[in-house]
Amino acid sequence: MLQRSSVEQELEREGSVNKPTMTTKTSALSKEELIELLKQMLLYRRFEEKAGESYAIGKIGGFCHLHIGQEAVAAGCITPLKKDDYVIGTYREHTQALAKGVPPEAVMAELYGKAAGTSGGLGGSMHIFGTDVGFMGGHGIVGGQLAVALGIAWGIHYRGGDQVCVCFLGDAAVNQGAFHESLNMAAIWNLPVIYAVENNDFGMGTKFSRVSKTAMSQKSASHGVPARVIDGQNVMSTYADFGEVVEEVRKGAGPQFVDVQCYRFKGHSMSDPVSGTYRSKKEVEDKTENADPIKILCDHMFDSGLLSPEELQEMDGEAREVVKRAAEFAEAAPEPDIKSLYENVYSEANPNGRLFFDGRVI
Amino acid sequence: MLQRSSVEQELEREGSVNKPTMTTKTSALSKEELIELLKQMLLYRRFEEKAGESYAIGKIGGFCHLHIGQEAVAAGCITPLKKDDYVIGTYREHTQALAKGVPPEAVMAELYGKAAGTSGGLGGSMHIFGTDVGFMGGHGIVGGQLAVALGIAWGIHYRGGDQVCVCFLGDAAVNQGAFHESLNMAAIWNLPVIYAVENNDFGMGTKFSRVSKTAMSQKSASHGVPARVIDGQNVMSTYADFGEVVEEVRKGAGPQFVDVQCYRFKGHSMSDPVSGTYRSKKEVEDKTENADPIKILCDHMFDSGLLSPEELQEMDGEAREVVKRAAEFAEAAPEPDIKSLYENVYSEANPNGRLFFDGRVI
Amino acid sequence: MAEITYRDALNQALAEEMDRDESVFLLGEEVAEYDGAYKVSRGLLERFGERRVVDTPISELGFTGLAVGAAMVGLRPVVEFMTFNFSLLALDQVINNAAKMGSMSGGQVTSPIVLRGPSGAAFQLGSQHSQSCEAWYLHTPGLKVVAPGTPADAKGLLKTAIRDNDPVVVMESELLYNLKGEVPEGEEFLIPLGVADLKREGGDVSIITHGQMIHVALRAAEQLAKKGVEADVLDLRSLRPLDVESILESVGKTNRAVCLEEGWSYGGVGSQVVSVLMEEAFDDLDAPVLRVTQADVPMPYNKKLEAWSKPSVSRLVEACEKVCYV
Amino acid sequence: MAEITYRDALNQALAEEMDRDESVFLLGEEVAEYDGAYKVSRGLLERFGERRVVDTPISELGFTGLAVGAAMVGLRPVVEFMTFNFSLLALDQVINNAAKMGSMSGGQVTSPIVLRGPSGAAFQLGSQHSQSCEAWYLHTPGLKVVAPGTPADAKGLLKTAIRDNDPVVVMESELLYNLKGEVPEGEEFLIPLGVADLKREGGDVSIITHGQMIHVALRAAEQLAKKGVEADVLDLRSLRPLDVESILESVGKTNRAVCLEEGWSYGGVGSQVVSVLMEEAFDDLDAPVLRVTQADVPMPYNKKLEAWSKPSVSRLVEACEKVCYV
């Protein structure tokens, strides 16, 4: 169960004082909003823990990147969205898919590689899609989703809609050409896209300051895309501040760049140690103790009398239950059929000519 | 012969008032320096005119991009360099090659596709190389040379040399991912490279303001690479200001971004009209009349008593003579041998295995 | 039937499909105000406005990704690469996103995108601007590739490509833009993907080719005819899907084949056709199938060397004679 | 001879060549402080310092271009792609600059660059991370490509590649990094490019393959032997230059061949080998040359489907039996 601890709202990050940090209006959040955020984050935490366990016993394969410690980002950035808004992410996207409304069973089944998974077991952990709820996929090539997000925003603009597209990226992705090409075009065409950096300060083992001379908030400067820095560990700020950005963009403010500062409690992927050469055990322990987004929210709610330990326990129990059911569902679900391999490579069978050249007959 | 006219030092370009323009120290230039700059520009002008003529009668093929109107850029930016400094350019690079010391005959012979050309006739107008004098080639993929320049500067840094690498690019190239990836790495490693934008305000028919929301001087901001704006029509400023940048970089100032503002008097390439939908005939005429870099320099020298019309005529005659001889040389030079096709694809014949799969025997 | 140029045929295809379907739009460098570097999009800006005819910055990776994203939300983008040489910069978006997303999303996403522009060498543009780009795209399942060689094929294939629900790469040729030919009228003039066209019926040897090389093949066939050898000229038109049936039919009849293509040989189109013949027509073959390709070097600038490097009528004639043992 | 892993063999090759030649340096993502994503560069930072072992940002196009430029001024960069899947982003620099600059500069420029990293599928990484990338590189003259399948070949080929004056693409395999094998000692252990290695001598059928597929081939050969079919397993090792002589020699003896490769079939390595055999060994062939390749789909995540998609021992055995008419 989660422990009470003193609220630690400030992220200690070099240079953050010089950044155009937003002013947080957390006081405006209602009890219902806070409870929803808490429930969401509990779900993500328990989901990711389960994914980690299942990975350890070989139920999940390939690469698997967890959001443990970064739950406030999906909760804070996606909860303010409408159903027909779009979200697109990286290979670290389980919780974003959940936040946008992809059912936990379907996500877990995908991790298990089952036919009932979001991609019928063909995508895996890095490629969760839920286009019916506007979740436009997890993408594995660093930076690749940035250009795609531009197109989604273009689609909104083309049709004159009032949706927004939130494009998540890691801090390391800003060094890809795709990032700059995307921001530049979004700027000249004033597209409704928010580039939300899940800034955990590391790309695998590389600290951001080693691969950029400038601060994150400077990275959109070449393109005239406004930058904000928001706290991604205190979900109340994340939610309030990001929600404000969303509404501005919906009203036509054009592309925005948001540095959502957060911290990854686990390794880069399941095969990467939690700490090691690139960050100390002490740093990780400190953060885990003092910057856990769930703790921070609970502490606030306890202090304000909006939550009792019993209520928390109950909600947490519900989250665990949902995740347990998802894992059971995934476990029981059938394997995909070999036929499915050829079904979605092209969206329809071509009446003429040959499309596949492997000479295999199924 | 060139006409006298009133000096027109100010380029009227929107927004230029807001830019970090350098203060020009033209007064410090000696008579010898001015004469050298003039001779250089006369050579470029006559060379490009000849190339245009030869193209018109089919002696030169393919794409051909001239520098007429932009002569001050090569003269002003390259004259301050030492022989072992490096220059790398785009497909619009004839005058830069000449400026760095590639012999006019060899450049012209390359345009004519002859064996005596800089690339033995295999490169053509867009690919003039003179590595012995530090001219690292003309490159045809917009943005491609930007990453290469990074490597040249890396080489200097690796060996601890005090050379600099000047990388020319067009204004339209700043929208390529390669530009940003290059600047970012140059910045983190503090490499001795100067990104010199030959900013003629158009990429083919596209005005810069249509493809960038921000001013040129903003384009390096994401990376913390300092930006300057210099006048690329008044060669005295170009030379003085750019020379200053070169010496700073030589002393270890790290990468610099320089917006060299200039104007192209001719079409983008030989097949593009001089004016048309994208800029008016009047605009081009105005610029040709009032912003001719050779006129601007001559006017200054006439006014200061450093040049007489007779001297100018003599220098121009010499330039014409050099170009005439280059064209005669190119005309008379032999065609390359078919064998040469296979000679430089790999730098040496491989003793084992097959490298070429066309089944051709020569 | 009207005689129009290959350029105008493409232009008509674009205009008709944009007229028919509001979700079709064109984007690329200089396609709008400048009417396209090769004027294929002439007049489209005026007719359809800047919402649907979009000048982009020089950001190939970025605007190709834009097309992928726009397709995900139901639009049908047509991307013009000024030339396919520049598309190498965008290849990650094409291979890793456009081609794979259908499969990796379990069919949630489709990518009805057309990527078009000139491929192959024109005249003396040097190695960076003179590359045949078929091989990059053909290797990858999830993509379709067509290469029209006549105005009618250009119109019919481009229209079909735009209506297709998968990414289709349309490789045009700068050397064909001015070529005139009869083009059937009517909005419903479509040429199905995956159907080759026997541009000449011979019977003695099958020349299997595509794109602008069909004209080299037709000239060679005339010369061969004078020598008593009658060649089938099979224009593949569509390289993926590939009309294997027509290939086998022609070779089943002639028992001899030569593959002609503009590009390099290692892993080129011809190598795949040879492999198909090896696997499925081995017993039909009376002689080895030969390939005529570009010289295996970066395309040189020099005019004579360039001409020598391109596949020529005389090389093709020679290869045909060889397989016919004449 | 010491038994070491493929990973350590590569590590030794890097260390020895960096020791020997001060102009050699290694760059890529996570190669220095993190010792490489797959630990191939373990200890090199400590030994050679950050000047020569360089962590880069995630900017594949940019740092590959850096290598081209550094090579132009006399250095010998070794680029590690974390995996070759990401090299698509850098392909423009490889094709248009590294491969063409020698020719387009008339020989003024050379590009002694090594591009290395794992290619092909590992386990369940999904389609964007499981691609065999040989075809992109092989198509282009100006590049050399090798694909070592054993620790000894890994060391010998990488050392030769680093000393070569042209761009050499070294395709490793994630699935081989832990493989142990005997590796000759001594700094001068080099394996020349363009020399295939007959990893098993049989005589009845030639299995022509490369990279990690040689182990599939060797297992298949054992099974075939039990059925009385003795297979040659020819490990090409080097794909360009290609040891055509050894291919012809083996097939001249067996009169039957199967090409086995990890990647897709359209325009793959096998298609080129088939074409060479068609052109130069037609009369030797007693059966069509078959190819065994990956299923022609983006690699699926699901474990069973992935296993099914990869070329397998049983498919190879079947193909060999087919060409042997048993």
Ligand SMILES: Cc1ncc(C[n+]2csc(CCOP(=O)(O)OP(=O)(O)O)c2C)c(N)n1
């Ligand atoms: C183009 C590309 N290069 C390299 C990789 C390998 N890779 C996967 S994740 C990663 C680090 C990315 O870090 P960041 O963007 O900060 O995201 P985070 O993992 O921290 O969420 C790298 C190098 C890749 N997937 N794609």
Ligand SMILES: Cc1ncc(C[n+]2csc(CCOP(=O)(O)OP(=O)(O)O)c2C)c(N)n1
């Ligand atoms: C990657 C790429 N895309 C497109 C082109 C075609 N192209 C050649 S020059 C040019 C315009 C470049 O303009 P700019 O960078 O301003 O240079 P300028 O020609 O004005 O000197 C374009 C689009 C190319 N060569 N490379």
Ligand SMILES: [Mg+2]
């Ligand atoms: Mg990160």
Ligand SMILES: [Mg+2]
């Ligand atoms: Mg320009």
